[in-house]
Amino acid sequence: MIDFEPTEEQRMLKKTVREFSQKVLFPRAREIEKGEKIPDDIIKQMADMGILGIGLSPEYGGSGMDPVTVGLVAEELARGDITCAVPVFFLVQTAWGCVLQKYGSDELKGRVLPGVAAGKQFLGIASTEPDTGSDVTAIRTRGAMLGGRWHLDGEKMFISGVRESVHQMPGGGGHLTLARTGAGKGGAGISMFYVPLTSRGIDPTYLEDWGRRGISTGGFAMVDVELPASHLIGEEGKGFYAAMEGFDYARGIIGMICCGVAQRCMELGIDHIKGRKAFGQHLGKFEGVQFKLAENWAQVEAVRLLALRGLWALKTEREGRGSRFASTMAIAMAKMLAPVQAFGAINDAMQWFGAMGYTEDCPLELGLKGVRSYMWAEGATEIQKLIVARELLGRDFFRND
Numbered sequence: 052m053i054d055f056e057p058t059e060e061q062r063m064l065k066k067t068v069r070e071f072s073q074k075v076l077f078p079r080a081r082e083i084e085k086g087e088k089i090p091d092d093i094i095k096q097m098a099d100m101g102i103l104g105i106g107l108s109p110e111y112g113g114s115g116m117d118p119v120t121v122g123l124v125a126e127e128l129a130r131g132d133i134t135c136a137v138p139v140f141f142l143v144q145t146a147w148g149c150v151l152q153k154y155g156s157d158e159l160k161g162r163v164l165p166g167v168a169a170g171k172q173f174l175g176i177a178s179t180e181p182d183t184g185s186d187v188t189a190i191r192t193r194g195a196m197l198g199g200r201w202h203l204d205g206e207k208m209f210i211s212g213v214r215e216s217v218h219q220m221p222g223g224g225g226h227l228t229l230a231r232t233g234a235g236k237g238g239a240g241i242s243m244f245y246v247p248l249t250s251r252g253i254d255p256t257y258l259e260d261w262g263r264r265g266i267s268t269g270g271f272a273m274v275d276v277e278l279p280a281s282h283l284i285g286e287e288g289k290g291f292y293a294a295m296e297g298f299d300y301a302r303g304i305i306g307m308i309c310c311g312v313a314q315r316c317m318e319l320g321i322d323h324i325k326g327r328k329a330f331g332q333h334l335g336k337f338e339g340v341q342f343k344l345a346e347n348w349a350q351v352e353a354v355r356l357l358a359l360r361g362l363w364a365l366k367t368e369r370e371g372r373g374s375r376f377a378s379t380m381a382i383a384m385a386k387m388l389a390p391v392q393a394f395g396a397i398n399d400a401m402q403w404f405g406a407m408g409y410t411e412d413c414p415l416e417l418g419l420k421g422v423r424s425y426m427w428a429e430g431a432t433e434i435q436k437l438i439v440a441r442e443l444l445g446r447d448f449f450r451n452d
């Protein structure tokens with residue numbers, strides 16, 4: 052009933068991506084962090100390998116891979132770029148590309164998705180605002196239809212990929228942006244739009260993050276940003292639900308990314324404790340060190356399996372065999388645990404390096420800072436706990452009225 056073996060196709064893909072990750076990404080992780088940019092040649096190599104369109108259908112330049120396969124690729128990328136910048140670049144576009152593919156107009160999909168798959172355009176998500184992040188229903192950005200065109204006003208903040216959309220990518224980029232277009236309780240009345248960040252009326256801002264600096268975080272104010280009708284994603288007033296589907300996909304991939312980074316960092320730790328001696332013997336011979344290694348390895352592997360279980364549930368849902376409940380539940384559990392377990396495992400491995408662990412000669416701080424972002428990004432740890440509890444207790448326990 053359960054088969055843990057990757058398919059032949061997945062095995063080959065993992066091998067190719069691992070080679071790229073170890074030969075190209077890992078040696079350049081510090082360059083990515085310090086340069087505050089994913090170098091253009093790396094983006095091009097990923098596009099040439101077909102990774103950037105991997106979840107999209109061939110019609111849009113992709114290869115139509117399922118969420119499990121996407122997760123395996125993300126894990127391999129994370130083993131190389133432990134800063135998480137390249138994995139974020141991959142995951143945001145893959146998860147939200149699939150939302151655009153499912154709900155976008157044909158005209159918009161034809162204009163955006165081939166550019167994303169070719170590494171020429173960036174595609175992101177813009178839900179968070181200066182005053183609200185976890186409570187998506189409290190967004191203040193407004194959208195209204197006037198004279199056959201949508202007009203958006205508001206501000207988004209803490210958004211990944213703003214600089215990439217505005218400055219870096221040759222074809223620019225845009226974000227799936229949530230705006231309230233009508234009254235309604237909870238998520239009802241919220242719509243999703245594709246907003247190119249070079250549109251008139253957009254004023255971008257940039258933030259100084261202390262980790263995963265190779266991909267930008269910023270915001271953009273919108274003053275009467277005008278969009279054609281075709282930029283509405285899905286039905287008016289139903290954007291919140293499309294966003295939750297995208298978050299599920301993104302969170303499942305994040306689970307794999309955190310585990311990939313943690314495993315790579317623990318492997319670096321293993322190399323160190325097999326070589327470094329204290330009190331006349333290798334650090335790896337001390338039981339206190341061995342126990343930490345065993346516990347962390349097992350915990351990260353357990354979370355990895357949970358993330359794969361969530362992505363598999365998403366796959367079955369797409370095939371018409373699964374349910375939203377099964378996907379959301381498993382993925383929320385994985386997203387709740389993955390950054391926390393990964394952070395603890397990396398922190399313990401860093402300890403083995405002694406004082407060198409506090410220098411830039413030891414790369415583990417890159418991983419520590421990278422996975423820490425996921426205790427907030429794409430839904431904070433506490434919100435994942437609320438989702439799990441909601442699925443267990445029922446929605447009545449989460450209404451204030």
Ligand SMILES: Cc1cc2nc3c(=O)[nH]c(=O)nc-3n(C[C@H](O)[C@H](O)[C@H](O)COP(=O)(O)OP(=O)(O)OC[C@H]3O[C@@H](n4cnc5c(N)ncnc54)[C@H](O)[C@@H]3O)c2cc1C
Binds near residue numbers: 176185432437
């Ligand atoms: C590096 C990075 C990249 C990001 N990229 C994007 C992006 O591309 N697009 C995008 O839209 N957003 C992005 N975000 C924003 C992210 O989604 C939000 O940070 C997240 O949703 C939390 O929102 P907030 O920061 O406004 O915190 P708040 O919602 O203000 O919450 C603050 C704290 O309170 C906790 N909290 C809130 N409500 C509850 C509750 N009911 N019970 C218990 N605890 C609670 C939260 O968990 C959090 O720890 C990014 C964030 C980071 C750090």
